[in-house]
Amino acid sequence: MTYSTRSVANGRFSCLGELGKHGACRFTQLRQRLAGVSEKMLTQTLRTLERDGLVLRTVYPEVPIRVEYELTPLGQTLRGPLKALTEWSVRYIEDVLAAREEYDGRATRHY
Secondary structure, three states, X not given: OOOOHHHHOOOHHHHHHHHHHHOOEEHHHHHHHOOOOOHHHHHHHHHHHXXXXXXXXXXXXXXXXXXXXXXXXXXXXXXXXXXXXXXXXXXXXXXXXXHHHHHXXXXXXXX
16 A cells, blocks of 8 residues: 555645645646545635635636636635645654554554
8 A cells, every 4th residue: 555645644735735836726637636535525624724714716707717716814824834844754764664664563463
């Protein structure tokens, strides 16, 4: 099985991180950058982030309709902590993977 640092710090944090790195982008662009995330999960995540005031969703009245997502000023405040989390993930990914293997080995023996 292949693991990435994104599997350590995933979900909302990955979405916020991508928007922080690249600025405003469309749903399909964001989904391509977050390889492996389902359309349903990305939609739910973006709605939650918008509700939390971290992401702004802008709909442009064009044909076809264009929708872009970007970090709000509140979302921008997470760029530093997200960068630190990413750096931590890169630094400690091997330790996390070893801990997972150890846990999985114990779990299969005891269940």
